[in-house]
Amino acid sequence: VANNTAALVRNSCYANKTDLRSYVDGDQIISHYAVYTFGFDNDPVSGHAGNNANRQGNKTILEEATRAGGGNKEGRDQFYDASVEGTTLQEALNSAITDILTRAASGTSVSVLSTSSRGVGSMVQAYFLPERKEGTREVAWTGYLQNIWVDPQDNLRDDSGGPAPPDYKLMLDSAGSSDGDAVMKLYFNSTTNQTEAGLFTTFADGSGGSLSACSDPPRKAFDMITTLWEAGRKLATTDPDSRTIYTSTRVIRETSSGTVDLFDRLAPGDLFTLSSLIEEQEAALNIPASGATSGDPSAFNRANIVDYIRGKDLEATHPEDFRDRRVTLDGSNKPEVWKLGDIMGSTPKVISNMPLNSYQRIYNDTTYYRYTSSSAYRERSSLALVGANDGMLHAFRVGYLKDDNLQGGIKAVFHALSSEDQDPSGTSRLGEEVWAYVPLNAFPYLKYLAHKNYGSCHMYYNDLSVKVLDVSTGGHADEPKAADGSSWETILIGGMRFGGACAGPGAEPSGPPTGTPADVGYSSYFALNITDLENPVPLWEFSDEDMGYSTSLPAIVRTGEGDTNGYWYVVFGSGSTVLAKSTTDVGRTTTGHVYFLDLRTGDLEQKIPLDHHAIVGDVLAVDNDFDFHSEKVYFGTSYRDADAGAWKGKLMSVALPNQDLGRDSWAPSSPGYTVLFEGNYPFTASPEATKDEAGTVWVYAGSGKYYSDLDEEDRSQQIFIGLKDDGGAVSYPVREGDTAPVSCDDPPSCPSGSLCDTTNCTTTGTVTATIDVCDYDKMDNTFKKKTIVTAVDSTSTAPVPETGWKTYLAQGERVISRPLAVGGLIDFLTYIPSTDACAFGGDAFLYSLGYVSGVAPEIVAIRAPGATSGTSGTVTIQKAVPLGPGAPPTGDAIIIPPQKEGREQLKKKIQVGTGVVVETENKPVISTTSKIILWLKK
Known part of the structure; x- marks a missing residue:
C-alpha cells in the first residue's frame, strides 16, 4: 500500500466524486470506508516493534483515502480503528456500516446556509439540507429558517440561559448567572467539515468573562445551537388544514400577439384549496381531469396534489405513490410531515414596525411619517418573508421585540403579537407560518414535488429574494398624498428566479410540460399588498415571452412631483433562457430587454431592447438630486460572444424623465440606454x-x-x-x-x-x-x-x-x-x-x-x-x-x-x-x- 499512496487516495476521491453510472438516475458513487485491524506491537522483546513505523504509515494512508473518499464521520475519527483490541473489530464494523447508511443520505454532511437577513435585535438565517436521514428513509430537500439573538454589542447570542431554554429573553450575564445567554462565534471546522459555534461568557454589561479572556470555549454543532425558533420544525407540527395559502388573482402574459390577462376576475381572498380554485386554475395543475374524479386516493389527482402541497400526510397511507417527507422530531415518537422546502436563492426579508424607507428624513415627507407612526404600523408583529422551493413564498412570525422598561438584567424580550402581548404562552406562536403564497405559474410543477424520485433531482419554484417597500400608490399619481398618510401602502415584489420555464429560440427546456394550458407555467414576477402584514392581498403576476428566467432582482422607481403620490414602477431585465444545471451553462440567443411595470397593476409600460443578447443582472435605482425622482437605473449584463464563445458584459444605465413613464406618455430616445463600460467580463x-x-x-x-x-x-x-x-x-x-x-x-x-x-x-x-x-x-x-x-x-x-x-x-x-x-x-x-x-x-x-x-x-x-x-x-x-x-x-x-x-x-x-x-x-x-x-x- 505504501508504494501506491497517491493511487489509493486518488482513486478513492475519483470514485466518490464521479457519477460512475451516468445512465442510472441520480449520482452513482462509492464512499471509501476503512476499518484498521493491524494494531501495533509494543513489546520490544518480540522483535516486531520496528514494524510500527510502517504500520503507522499505512494507517495514515487509509485515513487519507477515507477522508478523500467521503467516508469520514461527522465530528469523529476519520476512520474506524479496531487496532487496540480484537474485541473492538465487531463494534468498528457495525459503526462503519451504520455510518455508510447515514453518509449515503447526508451527502456532504454540511448544512448549507444560503442566505441571511437581520431584524431588530435578531438575525434570521435560512439554510437547507439536500438529504436528511430518518432511520432507513431519506427525506430530501428540507428547508430551515431560524432566529438568533443579536446583543447590543452586535454579538450573536445562544438563547440557552434559564431553566427551560429558549426563554425568548436576552440576558447578557452568562458569566455570573445561569440565566445568561452565551456569545456565539461561528466557525468552520475543516477537520470535521462542519460549522460549529464557540460559546463565550460575558458579564451584564456585555464585556469580561471568557470572551475577554479568549479561553477555549465549549462548542456546539451548528444544528444544536439554541435559537429563538426554527420555522421548519414549527411548520412540521402545524395542521395542514389550518394553513392560509393564497394564490394569484391576476396573471398577465405578454406575447407578440398582445397581452393575455388571465383570471383577473378572482377575488382577493382566493386560497389554495381545491374548492377555491376555478376551472382554469385546476387545469393549470396539469393533471388530467379524469385523474381528479377517479376516486383512487393514491392517484395523482388534483385533490391529492393540492393536499400534498398543503402538507397532508399522504405518504403514510400510500408510501409507494408519494415522496416521503416525514421526520421524527425530538421528544416525539409521531412522525411529522416536513413541509418547508429548501431555501436556496431567496434571502429572508424581515418586516417590522420600523420604517422601511427614509422618506420622512430625506424629503421631509410628513405624510410618510404619519403612515409609519400610525398604531397599525407601530404595532406590527415582525414577519420574515422568504421564498422556498416547495412552491411557496412564506411569511413566518418573527414577533414583536420589546427592549425598554425591562427589569432583572433582561435587555430584550420577544412577544408574539405586540407590545401589549404579555401572555407568556403567546411565545408559542413565534416562528409560526402566518400565510403563504403560490404563484399560478408554479402550478404545473407542483406535482413533481410529490413524485417518489424527486429526491434524486431538484426543481426551483420561488427562489428569488423579495423586495419590500413602502409606496404611495393608494391614490391617483397626480393627486397630493393624503395628509393622514392613508395613501401609503407596503408592497412586496417576488419572483421565481429559475422556477417555471421560458420560451423562444434556444430555450432549454423549451416551454412548460406537455399538457399545460397556454400562457401558464413561465418564470414570473409577482406583487402582493402587505400593508396589513397578517392579511396580504395578491395584486398581479407577470411574465413575457422574451423575458427568460426571472433572475434579475428588480428595482423600484418613482417619478412625479414630490408632493404627489407619483408614478411607481418595477424595473428588471431579461434573464437566461437556459436552465443552469451542473453541466449546463446559462445562455441567451435573443435580444435582451429592460422592463418597466406599473407597480400597482403589473401592466407593462416600457420594454427597452438592448444591443446584445443580454442576461441582465440585479438592477439599482438612484435619486441623484434628492428630489423624490429616480433619475437613473444601473445594471450589468452578461452575454456569450457568438464567435469566440467567451463571456462578456456591459455596465449600463437608463436615464428617466420626471414624468409618467407609461407607453402612451414616454418614448425613450434611441437607443434608450447608455453603455458606461464594456469588456470581456460578465456582470451578474x-x-x-x-x-x-x-x-x-x-x-x-x-x-x-x-x-x-x-x-x-x-x-x-x-x-x-x-x-x-x-x-x-x-x-x-x-x-x-x-x-x-x-x-x-x-x-x-x-x-x-x-x-x-x-x-x-x-x-x-x-x-x-x-x-x-x-x-x-x-x-x-x-x-x-x-x-x-x-x-x-x-x-x-x-x-x-x-x-x-x-x-x-x-x-x-x-x-x-x-x-x-x-x-x-x-x-x-x-x-x-x-x-x-x-x-x-x-x-x-x-x-x-x-x-x-x-x-x-x-x-x-x-x-x-x-x-x-x-x-x-x-x-x-x-x-x-x-x-x-x-x-x-x-x-x-x-x-x-x-x-x-x-x-x-x-x-x-x-x-x-x-x-x-x-x-x-x-x-x-x-x-x-x-x-x-x-x-x-x-
Whole structure:
C-alpha cells in the first residue's frame, strides 16, 4: 500500500466524486470506508516493534483515502480503528456500516446556509439540507429558517440561559448567572467539515468573562445551537388544514400577439384549496381531469396534489405513490410531515414596525411619517418573508421585540403579537407560518414535488429574494398624498428566479410540460399588498415571452412631483433562457430587454431592447438630486460572444424623465440606454452608486458568474471597477483598452479619460496603535488572542483618478454579490471556487477600498487579523482579508446592524455558504455619524 499512496487516495476521491453510472438516475458513487485491524506491537522483546513505523504509515494512508473518499464521520475519527483490541473489530464494523447508511443520505454532511437577513435585535438565517436521514428513509430537500439573538454589542447570542431554554429573553450575564445567554462565534471546522459555534461568557454589561479572556470555549454543532425558533420544525407540527395559502388573482402574459390577462376576475381572498380554485386554475395543475374524479386516493389527482402541497400526510397511507417527507422530531415518537422546502436563492426579508424607507428624513415627507407612526404600523408583529422551493413564498412570525422598561438584567424580550402581548404562552406562536403564497405559474410543477424520485433531482419554484417597500400608490399619481398618510401602502415584489420555464429560440427546456394550458407555467414576477402584514392581498403576476428566467432582482422607481403620490414602477431585465444545471451553462440567443411595470397593476409600460443578447443582472435605482425622482437605473449584463464563445458584459444605465413613464406618455430616445463600460467580463451582481464630496456620482461593479459546476471550473480573470457617471467629462463607453497603467510611484498620476489600473498599488504606513481580538485559528482548531493594527501613520499617497479606476482579481476570483458604499469606502465580496474535487468548497474574501482611489485606504479600514502585513513598524495595508470557506450569497450580502451612538466603527455580518456568519469591523474614512450623505436607493 505504501508504494501506491497517491493511487489509493486518488482513486478513492475519483470514485466518490464521479457519477460512475451516468445512465442510472441520480449520482452513482462509492464512499471509501476503512476499518484498521493491524494494531501495533509494543513489546520490544518480540522483535516486531520496528514494524510500527510502517504500520503507522499505512494507517495514515487509509485515513487519507477515507477522508478523500467521503467516508469520514461527522465530528469523529476519520476512520474506524479496531487496532487496540480484537474485541473492538465487531463494534468498528457495525459503526462503519451504520455510518455508510447515514453518509449515503447526508451527502456532504454540511448544512448549507444560503442566505441571511437581520431584524431588530435578531438575525434570521435560512439554510437547507439536500438529504436528511430518518432511520432507513431519506427525506430530501428540507428547508430551515431560524432566529438568533443579536446583543447590543452586535454579538450573536445562544438563547440557552434559564431553566427551560429558549426563554425568548436576552440576558447578557452568562458569566455570573445561569440565566445568561452565551456569545456565539461561528466557525468552520475543516477537520470535521462542519460549522460549529464557540460559546463565550460575558458579564451584564456585555464585556469580561471568557470572551475577554479568549479561553477555549465549549462548542456546539451548528444544528444544536439554541435559537429563538426554527420555522421548519414549527411548520412540521402545524395542521395542514389550518394553513392560509393564497394564490394569484391576476396573471398577465405578454406575447407578440398582445397581452393575455388571465383570471383577473378572482377575488382577493382566493386560497389554495381545491374548492377555491376555478376551472382554469385546476387545469393549470396539469393533471388530467379524469385523474381528479377517479376516486383512487393514491392517484395523482388534483385533490391529492393540492393536499400534498398543503402538507397532508399522504405518504403514510400510500408510501409507494408519494415522496416521503416525514421526520421524527425530538421528544416525539409521531412522525411529522416536513413541509418547508429548501431555501436556496431567496434571502429572508424581515418586516417590522420600523420604517422601511427614509422618506420622512430625506424629503421631509410628513405624510410618510404619519403612515409609519400610525398604531397599525407601530404595532406590527415582525414577519420574515422568504421564498422556498416547495412552491411557496412564506411569511413566518418573527414577533414583536420589546427592549425598554425591562427589569432583572433582561435587555430584550420577544412577544408574539405586540407590545401589549404579555401572555407568556403567546411565545408559542413565534416562528409560526402566518400565510403563504403560490404563484399560478408554479402550478404545473407542483406535482413533481410529490413524485417518489424527486429526491434524486431538484426543481426551483420561488427562489428569488423579495423586495419590500413602502409606496404611495393608494391614490391617483397626480393627486397630493393624503395628509393622514392613508395613501401609503407596503408592497412586496417576488419572483421565481429559475422556477417555471421560458420560451423562444434556444430555450432549454423549451416551454412548460406537455399538457399545460397556454400562457401558464413561465418564470414570473409577482406583487402582493402587505400593508396589513397578517392579511396580504395578491395584486398581479407577470411574465413575457422574451423575458427568460426571472433572475434579475428588480428595482423600484418613482417619478412625479414630490408632493404627489407619483408614478411607481418595477424595473428588471431579461434573464437566461437556459436552465443552469451542473453541466449546463446559462445562455441567451435573443435580444435582451429592460422592463418597466406599473407597480400597482403589473401592466407593462416600457420594454427597452438592448444591443446584445443580454442576461441582465440585479438592477439599482438612484435619486441623484434628492428630489423624490429616480433619475437613473444601473445594471450589468452578461452575454456569450457568438464567435469566440467567451463571456462578456456591459455596465449600463437608463436615464428617466420626471414624468409618467407609461407607453402612451414616454418614448425613450434611441437607443434608450447608455453603455458606461464594456469588456470581456460578465456582470451578474447589482452595481452600487454613491456621490463623492464634490457631488459627482460614482458607479461600482464587479464581474463574474456562479450558476453551475462549469463556473467552478472557470479560472478566467475578472475585474472590479469604480467609474464616474459624468457625461460632460467622460466619453462612454469606457473600454478596457482605454486605460493607462499607473506607476504607483509617489505621487501616482492617472490621465483623464482612462481607468487607472490600481491592481498593484499598495498602501503603507507606520503602526501607531494595535489591539488584541479573540479569533478562531483554523490551523490549531482553537480560539486565541490575535493582535490587529487599528491605526498607522501613512507613508504612501493614493492615486486620484479623473475618470475612474479598475483592479484585477486573482485567477478564478469573481464578484457575485452587491457591493456596499459607506463612509468613503467601497466594500465587496469575492469568491474563488476550489478546483480540487476532494476539497470543501472555495474561499470568500472581503475587500475594502477607497471609493475614489481604488486602493486600500490610508486608515486601516478592516479590523481583522491579516488586514496588515505585520503588526509593528512599517506595514502594508491589505486590500482584502480572507473570510474562510464557502460562497457568499447573491444580492445584498453585507449586513450592517444599526450603528451605535458615538461609535465610529461599523460592525458587519457576512454570511457564507458553510453557515458561518463572519463578523468584521470597518473604520469609515468619512464619518458616518457626524456627516451623513443621504442617498436614496431602491
